Amino acid sequence: MTVDVQYYVLLSMAVFCIGLFGVLTRRNALLFLMSVELMLNAANINLIAFAFYHGNLTGQLFALFTMALAAAEVAVGLGIILVLYRNFRDVDVTVPTTMRW
Amino acid sequence: MMIEALIAVALIGALVTFVAPNRIAGKLAFAISLVPAALSLWLFGAFDGSGNALRGGELAFESQAAWLEIGDYSISWFVGLDGISLPLVVLTTILCTLAIVSSWTPIDERQSQFYGLILFIEAMLIGVFSALDFFLWFVFWEAVLIPMYLLIGIWGGPRRKYAAIKFFVYTNVASLVMFGSFVALVFGLGDVTSFALPEVATAMLEGGPDGLFGLSGTTLASVVFIGLFLGFAVKVPIVPFHTWLPDAHVEAPTPASILLAGVLLKMGTYALLRFNFTMFPDQVEAYAVPIAAIAVISVIYGAMLALAQTDLKRIVAYSSVSSMGYVILGLVAYTQFGVGGATFQMISHGLISGLMFMAVGVIYNATHTRMVTDMSGLADRMPIAVGVLIAGAFGYMGLPLMSGFAAEYFIFFGSFGSELLSYSALFTSLAMFGIVIVAGYLLFALQRTVFGPYRLETDYEVGRAPVHDVASLLVLLGLVVLLGVAPDLIFDMITDAIDPIVQGGDL
């Protein structure tokens, strides 16, 4: 039995929006990062679903790339958050506001 | 290649002066500037052009080289002179030389930069008057702003920063409007393949633009005409776009004022003549009355403002506004004497206003004030300089046998009987009242500054003016009288270039 593609799309959209919500509401850098990961994975859901729908592997392949790059992104991100903590003694993303206007 | 030589000499001279030590910069720049001056005089002698550059006339010292192709349009290095531009080039080179001399006394810091900028602006000005490709012309047109901005900004008076930025931004926005309008026109003209002004002018004569932006051809032409007019009106300047001028003049150092009044204002009128009044005969006819009204207002209003001033430089600045009003009136008259007189007035006013600013500068160098109320009886201390100042003032009032009278008389005669302009007689008579007001404020100023018992608020010892200043003053005065006695020295070549315009489209 197969599930129609639009349900996958709805699911991914839901996940995407949850991620987006997190991005907008969370002030902790790590949670912010995780929310972004959610959004990326929402994209992955789409890709794989559509790969199945279109019957070609491009989507799945791209999903793999996405995961890899997401990992790299997280790595860099954690590095930055580290120095953030070192400089501001906090991982709240709303604290650093020395530059504005 | 003569024009290229002119520009190159000035440019290279600018670079050389820029790196020269301050000590010798002044003399060096003077020596260098003699070359273009001499060259331009040679050009004047060797001038073999005829007709109007934009009306298939025979160009002198023409040279053209492809520059870039953009889409279906080609832009080229295209310079040449006709009877209108040549006198202006000569005026430029001469005034630049004299401006350099007149800055020997007042400029006492960063000389090399100062004189470098003067030579740079000279190069750009020559380019403005000789370029015949719109894009190239615009390059020079805009490039003039930089040196003037710095001249005012660095060596200017107390409010120099405000004045400089005002001048810079105000004229720049005008240029953008003008650029946009003209480009739109070119795209509106179906079969034009380049930005060369003669080609555009020809196309305008042969039917004008097709529609654009959903505007009909004629509407587009009118819109462009107005756009260009506004763009140039700021540069001229025409009331009510004149407010940058007094600030710029008052703050600018004397040499900058000389160039500003002497040449930079003429860029505006020159452009008006080259673009609006050469390419759009129909629009000129359609808008003749409003333009004439603006001209009259400029004349009277400008003169009235001058009457209210107590700063000598402000007086001359506002009177420039007034004088430029005459030019507009002459242009819109669209007769040989009208347009010719307007062109003649460009030269004449260039010389006389240069003379006035130079004389005021000499007084300022001695007294360190320009306030009419701060001094009197200067004739007692610096008789020769004051004598020249008085002569210049009467030249400004249009005293016969001086160029000012010739110019104004030509304009008045040309516009009084103009067929194209309705109510021409009325407009002319109104504008002529300017000659009374100008006498009013200049004589008031003279009476209070140079006559009467000697008195000076600032405590400086006023002696006779330096020889080099007096010399350059006399040179200008000589030219003014020469052109007043023998206007045909240049009026012949001017009218030769004007006729194709005023005699309608036949090429």
Add this chain to the structure above:
Amino acid sequence: MAATATGPFGFAPAIAVFPLVAFVITLLFGKHLPKKGALPGIIATGGSLVVSLVMAAAVAGGDAHHTELYEWTAGAAASETGAETIAFTFGILIDPLSALMLVIVSLVALLVHVFSLGYMNAEGETGLRRYYAELGLFTFSMLAFVFADNLLMAFMFFELVGLCSYLLIGFWFRTESAPSAAKKAFLVTRFGDYFFLIGVVAIAATFGTVGFAGEGSFVTAAETAIEDGATLFGFDAQTWVTITGLLVLGGVLGKSAQFPFHTWLPDAMEGPTTVSALIHAATMVAAGVYLVARMFGYYALSPTALSIIAFVGGFTALFAATMAVVKDDVKQVLAYSTISQYGYMMLGLGVGGYVAGVFHLMNHAFFKALLFLGAGAVIILMHHEQDMWKMGGLKDKAPVVYYTFLAGALALAGIVPFSGFWSKDEVLFDALAVGLSEPVILAAYAMGLVAVFFTGFYTFRMVFLTFHGEPRSDTAEDPHPVGWAVKVPLLALGTLAAVAGLVNMAPIAKLAGVDITFLEFWLDGEYGYVEGLTYHHYHETVAEMAFEESYIGSETTTMLLSAGLSLGLALAGAFTAHTLYNVPDPDRHTTKLGGAYSVLKSNYYQDEYQVWLAEGFTLPLARAADRFDQTVIDGVVNGTSQISLFGSDWVKRIQTGIVTNYAALLVGGFIALLLVLGYLGGWFA
């Protein structure tokens, strides 16, 4: 180019060139020259006089001269009468009128130069180089104006003499009053010249020519235009001629100090008395009247213009004479009398009395120059005291000055047989003749007639106060002696003032029926003449276009009537002055005038309203304009920049610095974009 002219006329340009050269020489080397440049001036003016006399002789020899010297510029004319091109040239026109005027001008100029030796040099003035240079420049301009053969050239030199007048009035520039007087003189005349210039431009633009003489003259063009009944600038030809004529008249009124432009002349007395004699009595002020005479053919075409000229003339004559009555400064009296006398000339010309006008112009030049120089001499005597009430009893101390001055006074008052009588009488006679059928002219005549009385009165008031009675001050006790340089010119002019009238004794001629009206013959082209510039041509034109003359009884009776009337009034005036002032210790008698005194003393408040126009009206207006410019117009400009900078300040606040806000704004912006495109694309449909 002038060389093309045959015979003596080839030298015509020299008349003007001599003083010009003198000007240059004096300007450049005056400091090192003996007499500080007086000599070049004297030589030059002498030369001019000689050449002028040669010209006059040549004209007398039945010849005339009209040539173009130099083309100033030429070009296309869009003229109403269809002339295609127009040339603006410098040319020489020597006909009886200009020849006469040349002689007058160069003669007076010469005498004034000589007089200056005594008046300026001897008094140890500084700035003499400037003085003589300017004098030379003036003489040059004036002579060039006189022989100008076209209106534009006339205008140019008309302006130049104005400049010289400005400079010379302001000769003592270290004082407060002189520069201001100079400025006033130039401004008032400039105001007139404004109309003049419009007139020149209008005439040029109408007829495509500005020539005075010959077929190509605008006068001829105007005649033909009127005959063809052409419409010019929307008016019928004659109206347009009137308009343009009156515009030119503006300049005339200004220069000849006619009402309402007369206010500058009294102030002009701030200048050296020599200057007053030359410029503000004999020559420059005459330029206006001369111009009317020069282009009389044009005015003759317009009765309206003529009657306006006549009326203004008559009015000014009386108006100024009344003011002269109460002046205490000897030069002031002379100034107002000058205004009044030019009024007579205008009256004469205005009624078509071409000869009368020119005749009075000539006589006046002589006797008024004489009076001014006399006054100058008196001023030397009095150590530069000009108040007549401080003088008195000078007649024994300086007989030469006295008798010459007296001659001038008699001429001015118009006592037979002195020159003034003949010319003034002729003016009045012509006025009467026309006036009998033209009420306006009659009024003008009446005013002129009344003025005769005042003239006699103030003239002799002046004479008596100055020379008669007891000395009223120490300086008057032992005056400063005067030298030959002063006396010679006085004697020369005195003689002329006495006898110049004999050249045109019309009444005698009528009575005795002998042809002794030489000036009339002279101007009538009995000798040399230029076609269309002769008296009888004018006379016909006037008769045909404007006025016809009528007489009380016969012409002769009318003449005798008018002559007797004017002579009687003059004598009456003189006698009144005698009774009031010719006493050892005269009284001011101001109370007799009552309220009128203050009015007269303050010149009918003419200066007040003109000063108000300049400083009470124009200046505030200018200041208001300036405020408007600074606030409104410039305000808009600066306002624009202020607004954009304020906007900038507002825009950059979006960048709060808090990254979650950024995320929110980012998403918000994205959604906004989504909505716009979605709406356009109808995705939500």
Add this chain to the structure above:
Amino acid sequence: MAVIDLPQWLALAPALILAATALVLFLFDSINPHSTNRTVLSGTTVIGALASLAVAVWYAAAGVGATGIENYGVIDIMDGQFVVDQLALFFMIVVAIVTALVAVASHDYLQDHTYQAEYYSLLVLAATGMSMMAVSNSLVTVFIALELTSLPSYALVAILKDNRGSVEAGLKYFLIGALSSAIFVYGVSLVYGATGSLQLEAIAANLDAAGEMGGLLGLGILMLIGGVAFKTASVPFHFWAPEAYEGAPAPISAFLSSASKAAGFVLAFRVFTTAFPLEATTAVIGVDWTWAFVILAIVTMTLGNFAAATQENVKRMLAYSSIGHAGYVLIGLAALSTSSGDLVMGAAMIHLLVYGFMNTGAFLFVGLAEYWGVGRTFEDYNGLATQAPVACAAMAVFMFSLAGIPPFGGFGSKYLLFSHTIEAATENTALLAAAAALVINSTLSLYYYSRLVKALWIEEPLLERDTLAKPTGLYAAIVAAAVVTAVILAAFGPIADVATEAAATVVG
């Protein structure tokens, strides 16, 4: 010219050379971890960049990627995952130039800085990514190149670990970047969903298949625009830019604001012209996507310039101005709906090239100022001209050029853009609004650019400074950039031809 047969993959040489340089630097670092031999490191970088530049120029000259040349026509690699055409080469050149300039300048800027090798290798890696962006021809490669650019950039911005500004800048850049890339990827997924392919031509081919998923496709395209907008610092994805540019080391700001922006634009140019040809796309999604760019262009240039007008911090002013310039260039995409779209795009490309010089130069001057330690605000810059006339003259050139005043390069490109916009507006009147906005904004920009010139040349110094050093590297880079900016106008002919042809190949 002699035809030399090279393997096709060598067409990627410019990018590969950069990658190799990066590896060399890594090698050096692993051998000698704590080396602070700045000369070797920056030297290597410069050599690599110049080599890449040389090759790219050579290819362009040789006609690689030029249409209508048989051997060297447009080269497809890995069945269209990469494509080397004039457009690609043009931007590879831009990237290489900027990299070289930045590397030279960094030599002095980074003195007594610990992580030399890391810095340079990250720099070159980012450059590699940008080079790849120029050639990527599939959403996959595009995304990889994008990230390859972004990740090192994050690190580079934050590389001054003990500088709060730098770290804050890094954080903001990273967070917004992550968010944007997430959006981008989601957009990719939607596009894939609608068309079933990621290779650009294939997407274009399958557009009609999208059918009822038009809405999804539209959303996807919009999200792709988002990703691009992030890279080019365009509204509304621009928020990172002011902070990142202000906080980052000046050379990095120069690098990001010039090269990174250019790379973002080449991406946009290629993706939207190749994958979403207007007619076909409009048929599916029901709206002409150039509208998005019209709006973005106007908003971006206005916001950038207005925000810049009253800045006190020079670097921040430049940051906002760079947003404004992104707005100008966006017109290149906005005008694609018209027949003269290729011309406008060509003009936009020229502007990016010139911008690569003048903006880089400007930021490097700020770097010089930081090197001197004179301070960051306009006031701190007062009267520098009296002490360092050459550098200040160069800065004046950059400012006037950015403001579009002749005779400098910025004038040429901006006015080409302006006139072509007007030409395009004859077909799409909405562009008149863009042209008008351009007029207003460049007027405003003139105000704040000349404000800096005023500070340098006109104002008197607030407090006495001791004499300023003249670091060779920074000076060299600045002067070089200035000279090119000053004279490039004369050479506009060939440049315009190349750019227009490059644009024509993708648009046509």
